[in-house]
Amino acid sequence: MAIWQANEGLAALSPFMSAVYENIAQHFDEPGDGAAKIVSIETQDESGMECPDCLFTFALPEGLVAEIAYCAADAQHIFYDLEVTDVEWAADFVNDVLWTLRYEGYRSIADAVHEQRKIVRKTFAAWLSKCGIAADVLDTKLRWTEWQRYTGVFLHVISVSGLGEDLQPDTFDLELRSCSDPAPQLAELFTDLSRRHAAKAALNLHGADGSIDMLALRALKAEGPVQPELRNWKCLSPPYGPFSINLGRISIDQIVHSEHKIRFAKNTVTVYGMELPETVLLKCVGRPITDLLVHAYLSPEMIIVDARNALSPSEKHFTIEFTQPVYYFCSVSGRYGR
Numbered sequence: 001m002a003i004w005q006a007n008e009g010l011a012a013l014s015p016f017m018s019a020v021y022e023n024i025a026q027h028f029d030e031p032g033d034g035a036a037k038i039v040s041i042e043t044q045d046e047s048g049m050e051c052p053d054c055l056f057t058f059a060l061p062e063g064l065v066a067e068i069a070y071c072a073a074d075a076q077h078i079f080y081d082l083e084v085t086d087v088e089w090a091a092d093f094v095n096d097v098l099w100t101l102r103y104e105g106y107r108s109i110a111d112a113v114h115e116q117r118k119i120v121r122k123t124f125a126a127w128l129s130k131c132g133i134a135a136d137v138l139d140t141k142l143r144w145t146e147w148q149r150y151t152g153v154f155l156h157v158i159s160v161s162g163l164g165e166d167l168q169p170d171t172f173d174l175e176l177r178s179c180s181d182p183a184p185q186l187a188e189l190f191t192d193l194s195r196r197h198a199a200k201a202a203l204n205l206h207g208a209d210g211s212i213d214m215l216a217l218r219a220l221k222a223e224g225p226v227q228p229e230l231r232n233w234k235c236l237s238p239p240y241g242p243f244s245i246n247l248g249r250i251s252i253d254q255i256v257h258s259e260h261k262i263r264f265a266k267n268t269v270t271v272y273g274m275e276l277p278e279t280v281l282l283k284c285v286g287r288p289i290t291d292l293l294v295h296a297y298l299s300p301e302m303i304i305v306d307a308r309n310a311l312s313p314s315e316k317h318f319t320i321e322f323t324q325p326v327y328y329f330c331s332v333s334g335r336y337g338r
Contacts, residue, residue: 001042001043001044002017002046003040003042004040004041004042005039005040006040013041014043014046015048015049016046016048016049016051016054016087017043017046017054020090020091024038024056024091024094024098035060035106036058036060036098036101037059038057039057039058039065040057041056041057042054042057043055049086049087050086051072051090052072053071053072054070054090055067056069056090062106062107064109064113065139065140065142066101066143067144067157068093068097069143070089070093070094070146071146072089093146097144100154109142112156113142113156113178117158119181119182120158120186121137123186131197133193134162134163135160135161135162135193137160138159138160138161139158139159140156140157140158141157141159142154142156142178143157153177155176156175156177157175157176158173159171159172160172160173160174160189162193163193163200164196165245165246166234166245166248167196167203167209167210167247168234195247199247199249203248203328207330208328208329209248209329209330210245210248210249210328210330210331211248211250211326211329212249212327212329213252213326214299214301214302214324214325214327215251215252215266215267215324216243216250216252218296218299219242219252219264219297222297226334226336227333229334230329230330231331231332231334233245233250233331249326252264252265252297253265260272260274267322267324268319268321268322269293269322270318271293271317272315272316272317273315273316274316274317275309275316276292280292280307281309281318285306286303286304286305287303288300288304289303289322292304292320293320299324301325302322303323304320304321304322305321305323307321325338326338
C-alpha cells in the first residue's frame with residue numbers, strides 16, 4: 001500500500017497518482033467547487049500506470065468528508081469497458097463524483113447527513129438511559145464506490161464506538177443510505193450490542209472477561225503453557241487462524257493429520273477416510289467421545305449428542321457432535337477455571 005498526504009506536496013506523488021491528480025485538478029477551480037480539497041490518495045498494488053485499487057479522500061464544504069474508492073475489477077464488471085486505462089477510469093470516476101456533489105449541493109447533502117447524525121445520537125442516548133447500552137458517534141464521512149456510481153445512491157458512513165464481538169471496546173462502521181431512515185440499521189446494531197452486553201455481564205458475574213471451550217483449551221495445552229496465551233488472547237484469532245472469538249468465547253476450527261485427516265470445529269469432530277457402522281452410530285449417543293476416538297484434544301468429559309456418516313459419496317467421513325465443559329478465564333492473569 002502507498003499513501004500520499006496533501007501536506008507532502010505534489011513532488012511526492014507516484015507516477016500513477018500524479019497522472020490522476022493532473023486530470024482531476026482541472027475540476028477543482030470550477031464554480032462552486034473551489035472549497036473541495038484533496039486530503040490523501042491511497043493505492044494498492046500500484047505498478048507504473050496500473051493500479052487496481054485506490055482511495056481518494058476529499059475535505060468538502062459544510063464539514064463534509066468524502067471517500068471515493070476506485071476498484072478496476074468492479075468498474076470493468078459494471079461498465080464492461082476493458083479498453084480504458086486505470087488512470088482514465090479513476091480520474092473519470094472522481095470527476096463524476098465531484099460533479100454529483102456540485103449538482104446536489106453541498107448544503108443540501110450536509111443537511112441530510114446532519115439529520116441522520118442527530119437521529120443516531122438521540123437513539124444512542126435512549127439506549128444508554130433505558131438499557132445501559134453505550135455507543136457513541138466518532139466521525140462521519142460520505143463514501144462512493146463504483147457500485148454507488150452505478151446505483152446513484154451514496155453511503156453515509158458513521159464511525160461508532162461500542163462493545164465489539166470480542167466484548168472489548170471497539171469501533172465499527174454504521175453504513176446508511178443517503179437521505180434514508182437509519183432505523184433498520186440501528187435496530188440491527190441494537191440487537192448486536194444487546195447480545196454483547198448480556199454476554200459481558202454473564203462473564204463478569206463469574207469474575208471473568210472471557211471463556212474458552214474445553215476443546216480449544218486442550219489444543220492450547222498441546223502446544224505449551226496456557227496462561228500466557230490467555231493473557232494475550234486477542235492474538236489467538238488472527239485471520240485464517242484456528243481459533244475464533246465470538247461473544248468473548250474462544251473456539252477452535254482446525255484440521256490435523258494423523259492416521260486420518262481430522263477436523264475439530266467448535267462442538268464437532270469430523271474424521272475423513274472412513275465411516276462408522278450403523279450399530280455404533282445408534283449406540284454412541286450419551287457416551288464419552290473418547291470411547292470412539294482418541295486424540296490429545298479430546299476428553300471423556302465431552303459427551304456425544306449425535307453421530308452420523310457423510311451423505312455424500314464423494315469422500316467417506318463421519319461427524320460427531322458433542323457437548324463439552326466451558327472454562328472462564330481472566331485475560332489479565334491468564335487464570336482459568338470451570
